[in-house]
Amino acid sequence: MNEETSVGRPPRVTDADIIEVFARAETPVLTTSMVAEELPIGSRATLDRLKGLREKGDLDSMDVGSRAQVWWVPEDDSSSADDFEAGFGAFAGTDFAERAREVEEKFNEDAKERDALSR
Incomplete structure (x- = not known):
């Protein structure tokens, strides 16, 4: 063989x-x-x-x-909030992650409004 x-x-x-x-x-x-x-x-x-x-x-x-x-290759859905926040280094343990999420939400809302106005 x-x-x-x-x-x-x-x-x-x-x-x-x-x-x-x-x-x-x-x-x-x-x-x-x-x-x-x-x-x-x-x-x-x-x-x-x-x-x-x-x-x-x-x-x-x-x-x-x-x-x-x-x-x-699928995106890794198993990432946790801890992994997300760990990426902030010196800002870990602060409300920086929450603030970043708020800014992201506001940005997305503004983008939707701009898209609606441009139509």
Whole structure:
């Protein structure tokens, strides 16, 4: 039995290798072919691996057209307020995060008003 067909052999391409393709990409989404071009495995194997990563929640996908599919790394929804506030360094432990959110809300409201007026 050769190395390629032996049971339990390590994959030539790791999940991290595949995710790294997305990190290096110049576009927010990639087709299966675009990913396959960056890996030393075929298109069919790439598709199977992408589907596996989607099942694990590491990738999302969407059909575009009758035969095309795009893939992307989903945004991390698990970020907590603590993570958000930790980014403020010297302002951690103050009301800076709350004030930043208020400014963001006001900015968004103003933007909606400007959009409505420009129509």
